[in-house]
Amino acid sequence: MADRPSTPLLDKVNTPADLRALPRAELRQLADELRAEVIDAVSVTGGHLGSALGVIELTVALHAAFDTPHDRIIWDVGHQAYPHKILTGRRDRIRTLRQKNGLSGFTRRAESEYDPFGAGHSSTSISAGLGMAVASDLQGNPRNVVAVIGDGAMSAGMAYEAMNNAGAMDARLIVILNDNDMSIAPPTGALSAYLARLVSGPVYRGTREAAKNLVSKLPPFLHEPARRTEEFARSFFTGGTLFEELGFYYVGPIDGHNLDHLLPILDNVRDAAEGPILVHVVTKKGKGYAPAEDADDKYHGVSKFNVITGAQAKAVSNAPSYTSVFAESLIQEANDDPRIVAINAAMPSGTGLDKFGEVHPTRVFDVGIAEQHAVTFAAGLASEGMRPFCAIYSTFLQRAYDQVVHDVAIQHLPVRFAIDRAGFVGADGPTHAGNYDSAYLGAIPGMVHMAAADEAELRHMVATAAAYDNGPIAFRYPRGEGLGVDMPARGQVLPIGKGRIVRQGATIAILSYGTRLGEVLAAADKLAALGLNPTIADARFLKPLDEDLIARLAGTHDVLLTTEEGAVGGFGSHVATFLASNGLLDGKLRFRPLMIPDRFDEHATQADMYAAAGLDRAGIVATALTTLGYDEAAMAAAMAQIS
Template structure:
């Protein structure tokens, strides 16, 4: 086992109170050691690396100046918070990040009093922080509330909605814009740092307040010109007019890696009596680790890696990932049809569309972390005859539900929804689980819903979606690699609303929706070893349901079991509604839906999560035997035999 890094100063810091007891001249060394610890820890666990490395100095400065946990710090998004976790009593567990029963990869209220708000999705911090600040006023508990928003989170409209609201109030709110991508007004060294300190200083603010008092005595027609003059003079040197217009007192931009710049500004802000205030901090994603600095996108989220070389450990696979199959198939369709375009919300590489962009740079649109806009933008494209594919993770599509209904479905516009990361996502945990899209889209009239059983089926579904112009259509597929099936050269257009029977049997029918099909086939083999000959069917479609297939299975079998990688309200619920509504549960068939349980499951491996949900081969066999009347002892004996 490799030796842990040498961190003598960090070893003395167990809580932020220990940090605040250090002489400030030692904080540079502390930051260097903290960065080394983050790199070493993530190399062991995998996780989000670049964003955390970019906020090391900022994290140290915030805990040095603010009285945490009484003062609140909200990290947006939470994957910036690995250095924060190390400094707030969780260093001994930092190498359990994203592992079963280990630390979450995001901030989490239940994990620490230093995490006042959970943030797996982005752009929520200013809204939550404003609520906390207002609550502290109501409760008479003075405290500072700091929202650190960055890593693209300011591209989402919710952040500006919150700022617009906060700018109209006097709540004590500090927003730190962690600008780690493109500086709104690039810092220019010592002069910029000096100006930031100047405009945040008591002397400047005192002069400004005195000037305001003088202006108030002038005739009213001169008030607004005087305000504009002061604002222009300050923004000329410092930038930030947009934030000033939203009602924030703007400070910056400043170098987020220079503690000599950060600490005086934060000290000054601490003395300000009223908010809201925005501090513009410019950082470099991956700072201090050359591989991450050179390839910010590649090192945003990493698997385990070699600290010296930066090489990430990849488990070899004989099958392509579902994401890559989607991208390659979409490229095929785009070559044949110039109307095919792609839309993504800040996830070009995560959705595989970076490959599409290489060939069709004028036919891909990355709209930023703005899922609502992405969906309505795609609706506009579709309304003019284009064939847009809106590729968004299941967990993020939740954020655009109103747009799916109002802007797409009601108008019957043929937007194609490519829903990546369907089902459990493993180490990213409950905030990123794709458990709900089957249910929330299933309630929307007029949308076609498909789920790929394997990578070949995914290719067919991309082709089917391309050709479908009658309204919105979606297809879902999980994180990870396919099953290793033979791949067709081109996708085939599937008949809408029709499933397929893979094995014809009797007594037990196993009806799969999605990639649980591999486990269903394995479960069928185990049941065959016990003397049963189950029927295996792949639903392919949830909407419209293949009612003929379901009715046939229910009428010719004693047991009908559905499996899916979704929660309550999904495929099994739709099948149950159809069976009950048509009196098909009144006969001999016993129906059992297997789905993701109605709970939030903590992070673990995908395999462990599906096993705990009863959606692996053992769980499917156990459900079949129990439904057939086996008691616990008989079931245990049968499972041992199989």
């Protein structure tokens, strides 16, 4: 292992108070050492690198200017908070980032007093910050509240809802707009920095207030021209009209990597007595690490990598990823059907729609971090005869639930929901877990809900969704690679609401929904070694249920298990309702649903998480034997025999 970088100044900083005790002339060196530490740490653990490197100087400046933790700093999304974690007493654990029992990849209240608000999804910081600012006023405990939000997160309507509210309340809130992609108004070096410092300082603000008082003494017909003249003059130099209209005092744009510019401006806004202020800071993702600067998309989230070369260590698999299978299958369908269009919410590569866009550039739409809009936009397309595929991670589709119900389902519009990252997601932890879509979509009348058992089934489900025009339809698939099954050249349309028998047996039946099927088949092999030969079925559909298949399994077996990568209220709950409603639990049948437990599971590997949930082969075998009546001794003997 290469030696860690030399960080003599950073070694002296255990808390932000230590940072504030340093001469400000030394903070440039501290930032350089902090950048080296972040690069080295993430090379060991993997994680969100580019965004963390982009805020190194901003993080140092914020902790230098504000009295944290009394003053609150809220990092929107949280994946830009790695430098913040290092400076706030967690450096000794930074190489446990996103590992089992290690630091979270996001901010988390339970982890540190310096994390006042947890975040994994974007665009929540301004709302939370406003709540904190109002609470501080009501409690008579004055403090600064700073929300750091990226320009990507500003594409979500929630950010503007919060700003509109904050501006109307004249709350004491500081918003840092971290503009790291497409600058609203790019900085122009020293002049821009000078102007930003000028308009953030007390002299300008005092002059501005004096001018307002003067205007108030003018005849009424001159008030509006005077206001427009002042607004034009400021906008000409600084470009903040939108934020001013929302009630924020705008400062910027400024170079977010120049501490000589950042520090005096943050000092000024900290000491300002006015209401909400927005500071527009321009940064570069991956700053200071050439591979990340040159390919910020590939270095936004990384696996372990070689610091010198930048090469990422990714496991080689012979099986395609589910995301790539979805993209390739959708391209096939779209090649033959010009009505097919694809929509994503700021995740083109994550959903595979970047590949779709290469083939059909006019038929793919990235709407930004705006899942609500994405769903209703898809509904509008469907209402005019198009066949929209709305590709959104399970965890992010939660943000658009009202639109799914109100704008899609009630109107019976054929929007196709491609739900990526279903089930456990590993290192991203509970904020990104795709555990709930089976439950929340399964509750909607008229919704068809499918889950792919493997990558071949996913190809069939894309074809099925493309052909289905009788209302909304959803199909879910997990993060990662498939099972390595033989792939059909083209997807086939599946009969709606019909499952399939994969292996015929007796006594025990296991009905799988989703990609636990691979583990179910492995569990069946272990049970067969004990003289038990279970029947294995793939449900394919949660809604509508294959009631004939379920009734047949229930009537011909002593034990019926269901498995799924979803929470309580999903597939197992629907099966239980059907069994109970039709008297199929009144006889000898013993039914046990296996699902993700009713808890928030901490980050770990996906394999560890499924094992802890009892959804790996060992857990499935144990549940089957327990349901058959094996006592503790018999269970131990059986497990020893097949281990």
